Amino acid sequence: MSQQTSHKPLVKKIVLTLFFIFLLAPIYWLTVMSFKTDTEIVTGLTLWPQDFTFANYTTIFTTKSWWSSYINSAIYVSLNTIISLAVALPAAYAFSRYRFLGDKHLFFWLLTNRMTPPAVFVLPYFQFYSAFNLIDTHIAVAIAHCVFNVPLAVWILEGFLKGVPKSIDETAYIDGYSFPKFFATILVPLIRSGIGVTAFFCFMFSWVELILARTLTTSDAKPIVAVMTRVYSGAGIEWGLIAAAGVLTLIPGILVIWFVRNHIARGFAMGRV
């Protein structure tokens, strides 16, 4: 009995450490590689750069097709997060406060959009967005990504709004607030954590998506995910450069997680993820 209890934390620690090594090993390798020269990469395995260099990062920051692709990604991801939140908030409010004709079906139908494989949409999107002359614009990708982010945002926000008692709405109206004023100055601040969590998920899913982003852009709005694929399939692969570009794609995610970490922790505590 006492033997078992003294062993258990150790076993736990070992299991956890092994899993974290598994998670971190590929990232470590990518990072280390980004500081190596291509010669060092192809000539042999070194656990640490022998010839430490920032050249790969310098190339990215000085080549327009590279750095502008990061900006392109950042633009459409931000646009998408804003649009998703803006349209999902009122809808989530409606789902949490009212029953209306077809509400259940509508909710389920929204969720089926989260189930649709982006590959299914590739063909019609290309033609459809071409027809509106939207190909190769940031807004095209931002709107296209709404197809999976809006349902998700409605779903998460609805959960948070349900936690706000209805009496708050009524008190505000009695106090003479108009609906838009109530929404902006009372309701939104109350569900800050929910909005933080939702923004995080919208950001994440838009940032990691490749198929639609690649289909809808050709050059001016080409995102980093697509640029990487293109460089990659070319001949004479520059491994160090690709590794550096990959490492850079992790940074926005880490920044976002850092900024919303408290909201996420609270979101966890409320039992919604």
Add this chain to the structure above:
Amino acid sequence: MAEIQLKNLRHSYYPNPKTDADYALKEVDLVWEEGLAYALLGPSGSGKTTMLNILSGLLSASEGQVLFDGRDVTTLEARDRNIAQVFQFPVIYETMTVEENLAFPLKTRKIPTAQIKERVHFIAAELGLTSLLKRKARGLSAEQKQRISLGRGLVREDVAAILLDEPLTVIDPAEKMALRRTLKAVQLHLGVKLIYVTHDQHEAMTLADRVVVMDDGEVVQVGSPEELFANPAHKFVGYFIGTPGMNFIDCQLAEDMLIVGQTRYKLDAVTAKKLAMQSGGLSFGIRPDFLTLGAEQPGFSIPGTVVRMENHGDEHIIAVDIGGSQMLARVEDSVCADVGDAVHLIPSGEAIRIFAGQHVVPLPQTTFGGSS
């Protein structure tokens, strides 16, 4: 069943407690006798939960000992203590049937299947769960689930005590009575020791043979419900038990006279001397149940003005201003008085208690008995 003894027990959540205020549980010396139902009564924050956790083995007391039938269990964990617990909200294994729930504590102790079956059926009958045995526990009402929780403790024949932590909190008022009756019946039939934690004096008084009253980390009095009502040893017991609670009026001692409002009580020399020696302010305590309205009796009745009346059906609660402080009296319906009337409150002499600071001053029953 077992006798549980707490010896010089103290507990603090701080590593190095210095003052008394650092202790969540102040020094306790207490024997929980075999086969009796106990209630642990006190407001939230009074240390009830700390006491309960020390009994169950979740907490290890920082000082002192816990003895079960003389065996020191101070450092043993819950599973090695033969204690069962019913929590505030129903804690059951939702994926199991009622029968599996009841059998579980026996199964983990490797008791033969036939014996388990027999015991489970016996306890289920005691708790009125027989018809539900094959049902999934998940769909049952909160009251039925609490019966299952209780049953999981009762099936174990070796159980030393069952701790109940405010088990009626989430139960519908209509079903509370039924569950309370079952608790009482089970306790009588099986002679099991129940320790019932509550902040509700009615629950404590109706269920328990002995009530342990706690306030601010301290056990202020232990006694039968009647004793606590008649002879509160501590001001807290006075106003926490009884509805409304005991009246306490600050009073002064002047030579051999005790001044309460505008009334001066003549004391005998021994009493006067005893009171003069007390440290802490004196107060005059009387339960509203022992006050009536009547004609003036100089040196005994307390004059005042009626400021409020509450109609409680067959009786009234009358609030009387006696010059700066208020006294409540519980009087029968037939007594007529209106707000603003000048009245005289007549106390029952043998029910008057004098407190010094927080504690009662032991005086003979006849001290105030003379003049009525």
Add this chain to the structure above:
Amino acid sequence: MTEFNNRAWLFVLPVLVIVAFNAIIPMMTMVNYSVQDIFGPGNRYFVGREWFQELLGDNELRNALRRQITFSTLVLLIEVPLGIMIALTLPKTGRWVPFCLIILGLPLLMPWNVVGVMWQIFARADIGLGGAAITALGFDFNYSRDVLDAWFTIVTMDVWHWTSLIVLLSYSGLRAIDPAYYRAAQIDGASRLQVFRYVELPKLTGVLTIGIMLRLMDSLMIYSELFVITGGGPGSSTSFLSQTLVKKAIGQFDLGPAASFSIIYFMIIVTLSFVFYRSITRVQEGE
């Protein structure tokens, strides 16, 4: 009781417009294409169910579906138990908690094709740490030549990528269990295994349903990672539904068959998700 109010539709309108723009109109286009043979603008013929009939007998689709189901089953069978186990070993409080959560979040925040790129490098025997390690153990490891190696690589990659999701969901579920349940189990003398079986698992079914559904749906859609790492090969041994579809739609520009494929694909996902959801909820009710 919530109010019945059809004005609520006004609040839902923006969502409807944006989703209609993105889902309804494209879906209608697909249905339209799926029943036509298109040679160019203004040169199309109505062919009815022809493409559907052809596709249903098509070996390429069938094989892709078979591989897809194998892959999805495999990753679910690994990720769900592993995720629960890791969630159980995570510390509940302390200064390591935020640190652990951020590490767990890393794989989820990486663009999917970057995940592919990273594993493509990592699993190579010549320049990758993982591939080199396996080779050092005496295996002849090459995922671009050997089917088994390719499968091993993509399954490991998916486990790396998505186990965290199950861990995070299970962890939040475990944290929501009231300590009283553990106390009761301790008093009843339950073993660690019994605590898991009768206390923890029943409380996890809710979050696990969400987690398993998300994993099932997303594993059925997997594309970007594989596009980089194996490109569907060797041969077409790791070519799943999305790869096959994109190849048809973009590579061969067979609009009609691609559209019919899309519709069948969509139906497969919705059906599988629905069947799975029903069976999970039924198991829960039957418990």
